[in-house]
Amino acid sequence: MVKCIYIIRHCEAQGQSSAASLTEEGFHQAEDLADFFADKKIDRIIASPFSRAIQTIEPLSNRGNIEIEIDERLSERILSTTDLPDWYEKLQATFTNMELKFEGGESSNEAMKRIVHVVEETLKSDVEHTIIVSHGNIITLLLKHYNSDVDFQVWTHLSNPDVFQLSVKDYEVSLEHIWE
Template sequence: MKQLILIRHCQAEGQHKDSPLTQSGVNQAHRLAAFLNKQPIKLDRIISSPFMRAIETIKPYADEHHISIEKDHRLQERILSNEPIDDWIDVLETSFSNFDFRLPGGESSNDALKRGLEVLHQALQDEEHEHIAIVTHGNLLTILLSQFEKEFGFINWKMLTTPDVFVIQKEADKYAVEHVW
Protein backbone atom coordinates (compact mmCIF):
# COMPACT_ATOMS: atom_id res chain seq x y z
CA MET A 1 0.00 0.00 0.00
CA LYS A 2 1.52 3.29 -1.14
CA GLN A 3 2.16 5.87 1.57
CA LEU A 4 3.56 9.37 1.33
CA ILE A 5 4.85 10.82 4.57
CA LEU A 6 4.76 14.61 4.30
CA ILE A 7 7.09 16.31 6.76
CA ARG A 8 7.39 19.97 7.65
CA HIS A 9 10.95 20.88 8.63
CA CYS A 10 12.12 21.38 12.21
CA GLN A 11 12.72 24.75 13.87
CA ALA A 12 15.21 26.84 11.89
CA GLU A 13 17.24 29.97 12.52
CA GLY A 14 15.53 31.86 9.70
CA GLN A 15 13.75 31.76 6.36
CA HIS A 16 16.76 31.98 4.04
CA LYS A 17 17.42 28.82 2.01
CA ASP A 18 20.71 28.29 3.88
CA SER A 19 19.24 28.82 7.36
CA PRO A 20 20.28 25.89 9.55
CA LEU A 21 18.22 24.32 12.30
CA THR A 22 18.40 25.87 15.74
CA GLN A 23 19.78 23.69 18.54
CA SER A 24 16.17 22.95 19.43
CA GLY A 25 15.57 22.07 15.76
CA VAL A 26 18.52 19.64 15.79
CA ASN A 27 17.00 17.96 18.86
CA GLN A 28 13.63 17.87 17.07
CA ALA A 29 15.25 16.17 14.06
CA HIS A 30 16.59 13.40 16.31
CA ARG A 31 13.19 13.02 17.99
CA LEU A 32 11.60 12.89 14.54
CA ALA A 33 13.98 10.07 13.54
CA ALA A 34 13.07 8.18 16.73
CA PHE A 35 9.37 8.77 16.03
CA LEU A 36 9.70 7.48 12.46
CA ASN A 37 11.61 4.44 13.72
CA LYS A 38 8.65 3.54 15.95
CA GLN A 39 6.17 3.64 13.07
CA PRO A 40 4.99 0.37 11.52
CA ILE A 41 6.35 1.47 8.14
CA LYS A 42 9.97 2.06 7.19
CA LEU A 43 10.79 4.76 4.70
CA ASP A 44 12.43 3.51 1.52
CA ARG A 45 12.84 6.83 -0.30
CA ILE A 46 13.33 10.45 0.80
CA ILE A 47 12.68 13.51 -1.37
CA SER A 48 13.41 16.90 0.19
CA SER A 49 13.36 20.60 -0.46
CA PRO A 50 16.94 21.67 -1.19
CA PHE A 51 16.77 24.20 1.66
CA MET A 52 19.19 23.39 4.48
CA ARG A 53 16.50 23.27 7.19
CA ALA A 54 14.56 20.59 5.31
CA ILE A 55 17.62 18.43 4.65
CA GLU A 56 18.84 18.71 8.25
CA THR A 57 15.36 17.69 9.44
CA ILE A 58 15.48 14.25 7.80
CA LYS A 59 19.26 13.69 7.89
CA PRO A 60 19.37 11.76 11.20
CA TYR A 61 16.83 9.24 9.90
CA ALA A 62 18.45 9.05 6.45
CA ASP A 63 21.92 8.51 7.92
CA GLU A 64 20.72 5.80 10.30
CA HIS A 65 18.98 3.88 7.50
CA HIS A 66 21.51 4.62 4.74
CA ILE A 67 18.93 6.30 2.51
CA SER A 68 20.04 9.06 0.20
CA ILE A 69 18.20 12.37 0.34
CA GLU A 70 17.00 13.41 -3.11
CA LYS A 71 16.87 17.20 -3.37
CA ASP A 72 14.00 18.56 -5.44
CA HIS A 73 13.67 22.32 -6.01
CA ARG A 74 9.91 21.89 -6.54
CA LEU A 75 9.59 21.33 -2.77
CA GLN A 76 11.16 24.64 -1.75
CA GLU A 77 9.02 27.12 0.13
CA ARG A 78 6.74 29.43 -1.80
CA ILE A 79 7.92 33.01 -2.23
CA LEU A 80 5.11 35.45 -1.48
CA SER A 81 7.01 38.43 -2.89
CA ASN A 82 10.52 39.49 -3.83
CA GLU A 83 9.95 42.63 -1.72
CA PRO A 84 9.56 42.81 2.07
CA ILE A 85 5.93 42.51 3.21
CA ASP A 86 4.78 44.26 6.39
CA ASP A 87 1.41 42.50 6.59
CA TRP A 88 2.60 39.09 5.36
CA ILE A 89 0.12 37.16 7.54
CA ASP A 90 -2.79 38.99 5.84
CA VAL A 91 -1.20 38.37 2.44
CA LEU A 92 -0.74 34.69 3.25
CA GLU A 93 -4.36 34.38 4.38
CA THR A 94 -5.52 35.99 1.14
CA SER A 95 -3.38 33.55 -0.84
CA PHE A 96 -5.15 30.60 0.81
CA SER A 97 -8.60 31.97 0.00
CA ASN A 98 -7.67 32.99 -3.56
CA PHE A 99 -5.23 30.50 -5.10
CA ASP A 100 -4.62 32.86 -8.05
CA PHE A 101 -3.57 35.80 -5.84
CA ARG A 102 0.02 36.86 -6.45
CA LEU A 103 2.19 39.79 -5.40
CA PRO A 104 4.82 41.20 -7.78
CA GLY A 105 7.75 38.79 -7.93
CA GLY A 106 5.81 36.23 -5.92
CA GLU A 107 4.25 32.89 -6.55
CA SER A 108 0.52 32.18 -6.34
CA SER A 109 -0.79 29.19 -4.40
CA ASN A 110 -1.72 27.61 -7.74
CA ASP A 111 1.86 28.03 -9.00
CA ALA A 112 3.25 26.37 -5.88
CA LEU A 113 0.55 23.71 -5.97
CA LYS A 114 1.42 22.77 -9.54
CA ARG A 115 5.09 22.11 -8.79
CA GLY A 116 4.36 20.37 -5.49
CA LEU A 117 1.76 18.08 -7.02
CA GLU A 118 4.23 17.09 -9.73
CA VAL A 119 6.47 15.65 -7.00
CA LEU A 120 3.58 13.90 -5.23
CA HIS A 121 2.21 12.37 -8.44
CA GLN A 122 5.65 11.12 -9.46
CA ALA A 123 6.11 9.60 -6.00
CA LEU A 124 2.69 7.94 -6.13
CA GLN A 125 3.58 6.40 -9.50
CA ASP A 126 6.97 5.14 -8.26
CA GLU A 127 6.57 1.37 -8.40
CA GLU A 128 9.89 0.66 -6.68
CA HIS A 129 9.10 2.41 -3.38
CA GLU A 130 6.10 2.09 -1.06
CA HIS A 131 6.91 4.50 1.79
CA ILE A 132 8.23 7.83 0.57
CA ALA A 133 9.05 10.84 2.74
CA ILE A 134 8.45 14.28 1.24
CA VAL A 135 10.20 16.98 3.30
CA THR A 136 9.06 20.53 2.67
CA HIS A 137 7.87 23.77 4.27
CA GLY A 138 4.68 24.80 6.05
CA ASN A 139 3.18 26.97 3.35
CA LEU A 140 3.65 24.45 0.53
CA LEU A 141 2.66 21.56 2.81
CA THR A 142 -0.64 23.28 3.59
CA ILE A 143 -1.35 23.94 -0.08
CA LEU A 144 -0.64 20.30 -0.93
CA LEU A 145 -2.78 18.93 1.90
CA SER A 146 -5.68 21.12 0.76
CA GLN A 147 -5.89 18.90 -2.32
CA PHE A 148 -6.59 15.85 -0.18
CA GLU A 149 -8.67 17.54 2.54
CA LYS A 150 -10.67 20.39 1.02
CA GLU A 151 -11.11 22.26 4.31
CA PHE A 152 -7.37 22.33 5.01
CA GLY A 153 -6.18 25.93 4.78
CA PHE A 154 -4.90 29.02 6.55
CA ILE A 155 -6.22 28.07 10.01
CA ASN A 156 -4.49 24.69 9.70
CA TRP A 157 -1.27 26.38 8.58
CA LYS A 158 -1.35 28.47 11.76
CA MET A 159 -1.59 25.29 13.84
CA LEU A 160 1.29 23.43 12.19
CA THR A 161 4.25 22.61 14.39
CA THR A 162 7.93 22.26 13.59
CA PRO A 163 8.29 19.53 12.68
CA ASP A 164 4.92 18.17 11.63
CA VAL A 165 4.05 14.89 9.92
CA PHE A 166 1.12 13.78 7.79
CA VAL A 167 0.59 10.43 6.08
CA ILE A 168 -1.22 10.23 2.76
CA GLN A 169 -2.25 6.71 1.99
CA LYS A 170 -3.54 5.56 -1.36
CA GLU A 171 -6.00 2.69 -1.43
CA ALA A 172 -7.40 1.96 -4.90
CA ASP A 173 -8.42 5.40 -6.18
CA LYS A 174 -8.99 7.04 -2.78
CA TYR A 175 -6.65 8.95 -0.53
CA ALA A 176 -6.73 9.15 3.24
CA VAL A 177 -4.79 11.78 5.21
CA GLU A 178 -3.70 11.23 8.79
CA HIS A 179 -1.98 13.80 11.02
CA VAL A 180 0.51 11.65 12.97
CA TRP A 181 2.88 14.08 14.72
Protein backbone atom coordinates (compact mmCIF):
# COMPACT_ATOMS: atom_id res chain seq x y z
CA MET A 1 0.00 0.00 0.00
CA VAL A 2 1.23 3.48 -0.87
CA LYS A 3 0.58 6.19 1.69
CA CYS A 4 0.30 9.68 0.30
CA ILE A 5 0.42 12.91 2.29
CA TYR A 6 -0.09 16.22 0.53
CA ILE A 7 1.68 19.02 2.40
CA ILE A 8 0.05 22.38 1.64
CA ARG A 9 1.28 25.85 2.48
CA HIS A 10 -1.67 28.18 3.03
CA CYS A 11 -2.89 30.64 0.40
CA GLU A 12 -2.09 34.38 0.40
CA ALA A 13 -3.01 35.93 3.74
CA GLN A 14 -3.52 39.42 5.16
CA GLY A 15 -0.91 38.99 7.88
CA GLN A 16 1.01 36.70 10.20
CA SER A 17 -1.23 36.60 13.28
CA SER A 18 -3.12 33.40 14.01
CA ALA A 19 -6.39 35.22 13.20
CA ALA A 20 -5.18 36.69 9.88
CA SER A 21 -7.62 35.90 7.11
CA LEU A 22 -6.88 35.11 3.50
CA THR A 23 -6.82 38.03 1.08
CA GLU A 24 -9.38 38.22 -1.71
CA GLU A 25 -6.74 36.65 -3.97
CA GLY A 26 -6.13 34.00 -1.28
CA PHE A 27 -9.79 32.97 -1.37
CA HIS A 28 -9.53 32.58 -5.17
CA GLN A 29 -6.36 30.53 -4.69
CA ALA A 30 -8.23 28.27 -2.23
CA GLU A 31 -10.83 27.55 -4.92
CA ASP A 32 -8.01 26.82 -7.42
CA LEU A 33 -6.47 24.48 -4.87
CA ALA A 34 -9.78 22.62 -4.53
CA ASP A 35 -9.87 22.30 -8.33
CA PHE A 36 -6.28 20.98 -8.29
CA PHE A 37 -7.32 18.19 -5.93
CA ALA A 38 -10.63 17.42 -7.70
CA ASP A 39 -9.30 14.22 -9.30
CA LYS A 40 -7.23 13.08 -6.31
CA LYS A 41 -8.50 10.77 -3.59
CA ILE A 42 -8.48 12.46 -0.18
CA ASP A 43 -9.46 10.58 2.98
CA ARG A 44 -8.43 13.01 5.69
CA ILE A 45 -7.58 16.71 6.17
CA ILE A 46 -5.48 17.99 9.08
CA ALA A 47 -4.83 21.72 9.44
CA SER A 48 -3.10 24.27 11.58
CA PRO A 49 -5.53 26.14 13.86
CA PHE A 50 -4.57 29.43 12.18
CA SER A 51 -7.45 30.99 10.20
CA ARG A 52 -5.47 31.21 6.96
CA ALA A 53 -4.74 27.48 6.99
CA ILE A 54 -8.36 26.53 7.65
CA GLN A 55 -9.68 28.96 5.02
CA THR A 56 -7.18 27.55 2.51
CA ILE A 57 -8.68 24.07 2.70
CA GLU A 58 -12.36 24.85 3.37
CA PRO A 59 -13.41 24.77 -0.31
CA LEU A 60 -11.95 21.28 -0.75
CA SER A 61 -13.35 20.16 2.60
CA ASN A 62 -16.81 21.36 1.60
CA ARG A 63 -16.68 19.80 -1.87
CA GLY A 64 -15.54 16.43 -0.55
CA ASN A 65 -17.55 16.58 2.67
CA ILE A 66 -14.34 15.89 4.60
CA GLU A 67 -14.01 17.20 8.15
CA ILE A 68 -11.03 19.44 8.86
CA GLU A 69 -9.16 18.13 11.89
CA ILE A 70 -7.26 20.84 13.77
CA ASP A 71 -3.82 20.01 15.13
CA GLU A 72 -1.95 22.63 17.18
CA ARG A 73 1.37 21.04 16.22
CA LEU A 74 0.87 22.40 12.68
CA SER A 75 0.92 26.02 13.92
CA GLU A 76 3.62 28.20 12.42
CA ARG A 77 6.96 28.09 14.11
CA ILE A 78 7.54 30.83 16.69
CA LEU A 79 10.87 32.48 15.95
CA SER A 80 10.64 34.80 18.98
CA THR A 81 8.03 36.42 21.18
CA THR A 82 9.92 39.71 20.96
CA ASP A 83 10.10 41.98 17.94
CA LEU A 84 13.15 41.16 15.84
CA PRO A 85 13.88 43.95 13.34
CA ASP A 86 16.46 41.63 11.71
CA TRP A 87 14.12 38.58 11.80
CA TYR A 88 15.03 37.56 8.23
CA GLU A 89 18.73 37.15 9.06
CA LYS A 90 17.87 35.46 12.35
CA LEU A 91 15.55 33.02 10.58
CA GLN A 92 18.26 32.26 8.05
CA ALA A 93 20.69 31.53 10.89
CA THR A 94 18.29 28.95 12.35
CA PHE A 95 18.63 26.88 9.19
CA THR A 96 22.40 26.73 9.71
CA ASN A 97 22.27 26.17 13.46
CA MET A 98 19.24 23.95 14.05
CA GLU A 99 19.49 24.41 17.85
CA LEU A 100 19.57 28.22 17.72
CA LYS A 101 16.60 29.87 19.39
CA PHE A 102 15.58 33.34 20.38
CA GLU A 103 13.61 34.69 23.32
CA GLY A 104 10.28 32.88 23.62
CA GLY A 105 10.84 31.04 20.35
CA GLU A 106 11.63 27.51 19.35
CA SER A 107 14.64 26.08 17.55
CA SER A 108 14.39 24.61 14.07
CA ASN A 109 14.81 21.14 15.59
CA GLU A 110 11.96 21.72 18.06
CA ALA A 111 9.60 22.95 15.36
CA MET A 112 10.65 20.16 13.00
CA LYS A 113 10.00 17.56 15.67
CA ARG A 114 6.37 18.57 16.17
CA ILE A 115 5.40 18.56 12.49
CA VAL A 116 7.30 15.30 11.90
CA HIS A 117 5.26 13.71 14.71
CA VAL A 118 2.05 14.64 12.88
CA VAL A 119 3.36 13.06 9.68
CA GLU A 120 4.61 9.92 11.45
CA GLU A 121 1.26 9.44 13.21
CA THR A 122 -0.50 9.85 9.87
CA LEU A 123 1.76 7.27 8.24
CA LYS A 124 0.99 4.79 11.05
CA SER A 125 -2.76 5.24 10.62
CA ASP A 126 -4.95 3.22 8.26
CA VAL A 127 -5.62 6.31 6.14
CA GLU A 128 -4.02 6.27 2.69
CA HIS A 129 -4.49 9.85 1.37
CA THR A 130 -4.11 12.77 3.77
CA ILE A 131 -3.78 16.52 3.36
CA ILE A 132 -1.81 18.53 5.91
CA VAL A 133 -2.19 22.32 5.77
CA SER A 134 0.37 24.44 7.55
CA HIS A 135 2.84 27.30 7.15
CA GLY A 136 5.97 27.99 5.13
CA ASN A 137 8.63 27.93 7.81
CA ILE A 138 7.54 24.74 9.52
CA ILE A 139 6.79 23.02 6.20
CA THR A 140 10.33 23.81 5.04
CA LEU A 141 11.62 22.17 8.21
CA LEU A 142 9.49 19.10 7.48
CA LEU A 143 10.93 18.94 3.95
CA LYS A 144 14.43 19.26 5.45
CA HIS A 145 13.72 16.25 7.67
CA TYR A 146 13.17 14.11 4.58
CA ASN A 147 15.77 15.82 2.37
CA SER A 148 18.84 17.29 4.06
CA ASP A 149 19.51 19.48 0.99
CA VAL A 150 16.48 21.63 1.85
CA ASP A 151 17.67 24.95 3.24
CA PHE A 152 16.68 28.56 3.82
CA GLN A 153 16.64 29.22 0.06
CA VAL A 154 13.89 26.63 -0.37
CA TRP A 155 11.78 28.62 2.10
CA THR A 156 12.40 31.83 0.14
CA HIS A 157 11.07 30.19 -3.03
CA LEU A 158 7.83 28.79 -1.59
CA SER A 159 4.63 30.19 -3.04
CA ASN A 160 1.23 30.81 -1.49
CA PRO A 161 -0.20 28.26 -1.82
CA ASP A 162 2.35 25.55 -2.41
CA VAL A 163 1.94 21.77 -2.48
CA PHE A 164 4.32 18.87 -1.92
CA GLN A 165 3.52 15.18 -2.12
CA LEU A 166 5.12 12.84 0.39
CA SER A 167 4.69 9.20 -0.63
CA VAL A 168 5.74 6.12 1.31
CA LYS A 169 5.81 2.61 -0.11
CA ASP A 170 7.68 -0.28 1.50
CA TYR A 171 9.41 2.17 3.87
CA GLU A 172 10.75 4.17 0.91
CA VAL A 173 9.94 7.87 1.16
CA SER A 174 9.68 10.10 -1.88
CA LEU A 175 9.06 13.83 -1.83
CA GLU A 176 7.86 15.80 -4.84
CA HIS A 177 6.92 19.43 -5.43
CA ILE A 178 3.62 19.23 -7.34
CA TRP A 179 2.29 22.81 -7.38
CA GLU A 180 3.14 25.05 -10.32
